[in-house]
Amino acid sequence: MAPISGPDTTQRSYLWQDGTVRSWLLTTDHKRIALLYMASITAFFVLGSVGAALIRLHLISPTGAILSDATYSRMFTMHGIVMVWLFLVPSIPVTLGNFLVPLMLGAKDLAFPRLNLISWYLFIMAGALVVYGLFRGGLETGWTFYTPLSTDYTQGRVLPVVAGVFLSGFSSIATGVNFIISIHQLRAPGLTWYRLPLMLWALYATSVIFVLATPVLSITLLLLAFEHFFHVGVFDPALGGDPLLFQHLFWFYSHPAVYIMILPGMGVVSEVVSTFCHKPVFGYRFVAWSSISIAAIGFLVWGHHMFVAGTSLYAAVVFSMLSFLVSVPSAIKVFNWLGTMHGGAIRLDAPMLYAMGFIGLFTVGGLTGLFLASLASDVHLTQTYFVVAHFHYIMVGGMVSAYFAGLHYWWPKITGRMYPEMWGRTAAALLFFGFNLTFFPQFILGYEGMPRRYATYPAQFQVLNVLSSAGASILALAYILPLIYFTWSLFRGAPATDNPWQATGLEWRTSSPPPVENFITPPVVTHEAYDYAALDHPDTAQRAEAPHV
Amino acid sequence: MSEHPEPYDSPQHRDETAIAGMWLFLASEILLFGGLFLIFVVYSHSHAAGWALGVRHTSLVIGGINTVLLLTSSMVYILGVEAARNGNARGIIQAGLGAAALGMTFLCLKGWEWHTEFGEHLFPGPGFAIGGPQAGGAQLFYSFYFLSTALHGLHMLVGIGLIAWVCLRTYRGRGRLLQVMPVEVVGLYWSFVDLVWILLFPVLYLIGRV
Amino acid sequence: MMVHVLSCWVVLLMLLAVELFVAAAGSGWGIGACAGVMALLIAYGFMRITRAPALAFIFAVGGLFWLSILLALGSLDSFTRTNFPVGDTLSSTAHDPRTPPDTAP
Numbered sequence A: 001m002a003p004i005s006g007p008d009t010t011q012r013s014y015l016w017q018d019g020t021v022r023s024w025l026l027t028t029d030h031k032r033i034a035l036l037y038m039a040s041i042t043a044f045f046v047l048g049s050v051g052a053a054l055i056r057l058h059l060i061s062p063t064g065a066i067l068s069d070a071t072y073s074r075m076f077t078m079h080g081i082v083m084v085w086l087f088l089v090p091s092i093p094v095t096l097g098n099f100l101v102p103l104m105l106g107a108k109d110l111a112f113p114r115l116n117l118i119s120w121y122l123f124i125m126a127g128a129l130v131v132y133g134l135f136r137g138g139l140e141t142g143w144t145f146y147t148p149l150s151t152d153y154t155q156g157r158v159l160p161v162v163a164g165v166f167l168s169g170f171s172s173i174a175t176g177v178n179f180i181i182s183i184h185q186l187r188a189p190g191l192t193w194y195r196l197p198l199m200l201w202a203l204y205a206t207s208v209i210f211v212l213a214t215p216v217l218s219i220t221l222l223l224l225a226f227e228h229f230f231h232v233g234v235f236d237p238a239l240g241g242d243p244l245l246f247q248h249l250f251w252f253y254s255h256p257a258v259y260i261m262i263l264p265g266m267g268v269v270s271e272v273v274s275t276f277c278h279k280p281v282f283g284y285r286f287v288a289w290s291s292i293s294i295a296a297i298g299f300l301v302w303g304h305h306m307f308v309a310g311t312s313l314y315a316a317v318v319f320s321m322l323s324f325l326v327s328v329p330s331a332i333k334v335f336n337w338l339g340t341m342h343g344g345a346i347r348l349d350a351p352m353l354y355a356m357g358f359i360g361l362f363t364v365g366g367l368t369g370l371f372l373a374s375l376a377s378d379v380h381l382t383q384t385y386f387v388v389a390h391f392h393y394i395m396v397g398g399m400v401s402a403y404f405a406g407l408h409y410w411w412p413k414i415t416g417r418m419y420p421e422m423w424g425r426t427a428a429a430l431l432f433f434g435f436n437l438t439f440f441p442q443f444i445l446g447y448e449g450m451p452r453r454y455a456t457y458p459a460q461f462q463v464l465n466v467l468s469s470a471g472a473s474i475l476a477l478a479y480i481l482p483l484i485y486f487t488w489s490l491f492r493g494a495p496a497t498d499n500p501w502q503a504t505g506l507e508w509r510t511s512s513p514p515p516v517e518n519f520i521t522p523p524v525v526t527h528e529a530y531d532y533a534a535l536d537h538p539d540t541a542q543r544a545e546a547p548h549v
Numbered sequence B: 001m002s003e004h005p006e007p008y009d010s011p012q013h014r015d016e017t018a019i020a021g022m023w024l025f026l027a028s029e030i031l032l033f034g035g036l037f038l039i040f041v042v043y044s045h046s047h048a049a050g051w052a053l054g055v056r057h058t059s060l061v062i063g064g065i066n067t068v069l070l071l072t073s074s075m076v077y078i079l080g081v082e083a084a085r086n087g088n089a090r091g092i093i094q095a096g097l098g099a100a101a102l103g104m105t106f107l108c109l110k111g112w113e114w115h116t117e118f119g120e121h122l123f124p125g126p127g128f129a130i131g132g133p134q135a136g137g138a139q140l141f142y143s144f145y146f147l148s149t150a151l152h153g154l155h156m157l158v159g160i161g162l163i164a165w166v167c168l169r170t171y172r173g174r175g176r177l178l179q180v181m182p183v184e185v186v187g188l189y190w191s192f193v194d195l196v197w198i199l200l201f202p203v204l205y206l207i208g209r210v
Numbered sequence C: 001m002m003v004h005v006l007s008c009w010v011v012l013l014m015l016l017a018v019e020l021f022v023a024a025a026g027s028g029w030g031i032g033a034c035a036g037v038m039a040l041l042i043a044y045g046f047m048r049i050t051r052a053p054a055l056a057f058i059f060a061v062g063g064l065f066w067l068s069i070l071l072a073l074g075s076l077d078s079f080t081r082t083n084f085p086v087g088d089t090l091s092s093t094a095h096d097p098r099t100p101p102d103t104a105p
């Protein structure tokens, strides 16, 4: 399984083939579009982080240190909306996914290359609208836009923000359609479903959510905007409308969307864990199908966000039980990763450190989810910092760690350069430490009753809040470091070989960075996924395979 | 635009991919309208009387005529798809123009219906015409009515635009090999818009009328 | 083929007539059944779902399945809510400023 590309291909790598700005902005090459996404979501990540920093700074003092109450509300709304829709949703699936899906499939591009470019433009327009709205007055509803606050009482800029999120939804749908169809239609010869890397199973499951949940968000936001703009009642209790119906519609999207924000991370971790243990993933089929079942069951549990909102008790019981069900496939994954690592010769490079961080933090986040899914304990914990800590463990501790794992892992393939390993490990360790210091105190705060979304708090909570803010500054450092050394490595990093990690996926069989058409000769797959034996001993494996070819 | 290599093996592979893609997009559209239908399911039960009162104020005559128009438009367009399969470019253009004209007629009638409804103060809000104990439910109905017809109308506009595009590219491409796939994909969308109306029509005009 | 399309259309128009007739008789179920059959007829007769790639069928069924989840679980709450019933007294307050007396024709 020697690399297929010759040495001369670096000249024609997708990065340097045509350097004009125009060629980048009008490109239909999935790899370049991935980089366009990467640049844009990095900018949004910085914006969202500034919001987070201001929130944590403010909460150093029980009376609030720097912001007015109204500004505080706008700040956490800005932070939430930007982080969810402009960073986390497009992070791994759309950014890394765009780069990887065709390469892992052995295809030249996604099924609909032009739709892919359109989807990036939709995303940029969405981002512009959201940022415009947030800077011209902002919004105080939180990322959840609950009515009637968002329709009747808000003083903020509902319309541009909602319009932006609405557009970003279409960008997601376009990407989801593109991925699903590509995975069905563009697999290389020999690449059967059970030979797909687990990353693709995860992205497939994510795309199902993109395609089937996002339209419900679109219609919900449309209804909201309609009610807000024309002052007609849809969810208006004064007419007998039901504000909870808004919440149902919103969470029909947003609970599955939290799986958009974790499934792709699970895909990355499966790849990384296997590579750095140099072992096939334990229980491949279980891991593959657990992605699909998470996506499916994830649609059945949204009511757990509304237990105390006045929903029917019968519905609450049903939703609670279904929520417990969804933790089963998540647990399967965790155990299978551990099974993969068990007895493996683990190499602790930066991607693996991030991935191990993911496993630990995701487990904490998932287990605390069960506290929240139980009706009785949720009554105590809901709307407190416990919930904030729960979802940050998953979304930041899990998904952002996985995003960094993926960035470090595929960086050599994307750019053709190695990042400095020592700095990578340092950043990974800092992230884990800073993250726990920031968010673990919030579990205690929530348990002791500190509510979320208030600008001030009783003085007895100050110590834990200061600890949390101190952790946030370490976390910030852990984010700034990669920004610096990745940029550095673009120019000074050691050139990467085609397969620096001894990994098995098709993407490692082409040059780093890949040529415009991805593979000089279209690849043919003759091995199962994660077949390290074939990688290490290509000759014997080839002979063994011969009868099948 | 720097042309990037196409990912398909053959023209047939490309066409099949496009058609599958359109169906997937339509599945997404089902859920878009699904959100609206949830509103209908919930409110038409919890506010049955007010909702029905709203239904009784809609214009069944215009709704009925529009349904016939849209069914016919779909059918005419499908004849165009058949023409495309037979390599008949003129047939595509004729059918496309016919279908688009029927669609425009639908929209004009719809616009007129809206106009009269505005005149009768049936748009929800402070001056809403229907009073009494069921006023709330009736307003909820009319919120639903205006939003769903607007959303459906928007889809019709997009569909008419797509049909115009198909006609134009067929006209420009005379003499060259006819591509069936774009005609077919647009047909799927157009029929879907029709299908949505078939489900909206009873909800807006019939259920609760008697 | 043309015959096929035209007969489909004729059946659809007939079903529409039946639907109106059933509506006049006040049968909600009848209306729903007619509309459902018409929708199927469009999917099979006009959109030719049987001739499309097998994926198309899977996607269509998937869309409908998820739609049923949305409608079933989404309405479960309202239909079983006893603590604060949907459509409470607010909607029927006669002196609600938003609801002047009926002036519609």
Ligand code: HEM
Residues within 6 Å of the ligand: A144, A258, A259, A261, A262, A304, A305, A323, A324, A326, A327, A330, A365, A366, A367, A368, A369, A370, A371, A372, A373, A374, A378, A381, A382, A383, A387, A390, A391, A394, A395, A399
């Ligand atoms: C392992 C399965 C999970 C269970 C059982 C679970 C359970 C819950 C429950 C019951 C709540 C509602 C708490 C309340 O408001 O009282 C909640 C909130 C939340 N969860 Fe999870 N969760 C799980 C996984 C996830 C994942 C994977 C993510 C994201 C990647 C996530 C993100 C969130 C978010 C964002 C909220 C708060 C939403 C808000 O009110 O703003 N959860 N979770």
Ligand SMILES: [Cu+2]
Residues within 6 Å of the ligand: A254, A255, A258, A301, A302, A304, A305
């Ligand atoms: Cu949830």
